[in-house]
Amino acid sequence: MPTSTPRKLVVLDRDGVINLDSDAFIKTPDEWVAIPGSLEAIARLNQAGYRVAVATNQSGIGRGLFDTAALNAMHAKMHRLAAAVGGRIDAVFFCPHTAQDHCDCRKPKPGMLKMIVERFEIEPGNTPVVGDSLRDLEAGAALGFRPHLVRTGKGEKTLAAGGLPEGTRVHDDLRAFVFDFLANEPA
Ligand SMILES: [Mg+2]
Numbered sequence: 001m002p003t004s005t006p007r008k009l010v011v012l013d014r015d016g017v018i019n020l021d022s023d024a025f026i027k028t029p030d031e032w033v034a035i036p037g038s039l040e041a042i043a044r045l046n047q048a049g050y051r052v053a054v055a056t057n058q059s060g061i062g063r064g065l066f067d068t069a070a071l072n073a074m075h076a077k078m079h080r081l082a083a084a085v086g087g088r089i090d091a092v093f094f095c096p097h098t099a100q101d102h103c104d105c106r107k108p109k110p111g112m113l114k115m116i117v118e119r120f121e122i123e124p125g126n127t128p129v130v131g132d133s134l135r136d137l138e139a140g141a142a143l144g145f146r147p148h149l150v151r152t153g154k155g156e157k158t159l160a161a162g163g164l165p166e167g168t169r170v171h172d173d174l175r176a177f178v179f180d181f182l183a184n185e186p187a
């Protein structure tokens with residue numbers, strides 16, 4: 001039986017991982033500001049043959065703070081700024097619901113990550129999930145993804161609160177994750 005090459009993918013949370021987070025929500029393209037080095041880090045992953053998917057809770061939509069058009073405009077800015085440094089985000093999955101909606105996609109529920117597994121035909125066991133909140137890591141761990149916490153965004157609070165999924169690795173930021181991940185990549 002021929003063995004297929006594992007498909008190379010990295011799954012990222014958005015707020016607090018790629019861009020600066022705000023307790024007041026990121027509601028407009030102007031409020032969407034990249035964390036220094038994050039878009040360049042995505043470009044490095046691409047250059048190493050990885051695709052990048054984003055899975056992000058956006059309950060601000062369900063709360064009526066902004067609409068899907070505003071979210072699309074934010075993501076157009078994200079894609080444009082990533083492209084300017086040679087980076088590419090292949091897909092953005094978002095949950096527009098609030099906790100009261102009891103949907104299957106709001107992290108820590110694994111719905112968005114299940115869709116990513118199907119869309120990209122990947123093995124979760126080979127695939128890192130990078131987040132700044134426990135729920136990002138829990139959603140990934142539920143499907144066997146490899147959990148990575150960054151200290152940006154809510155990361156320091158998340159680390160202090162403890163209870164991280166077994167095997168979680170901790171990095172200063174997305175740039176540090178990429179440096180470490182590519183250095184330890186299986187040949
Ligand atoms: Mg986050």
Ligand SMILES: [Zn+2]
Pocket residue numbers: 095096097103104105106
């Ligand atoms: Zn949802």
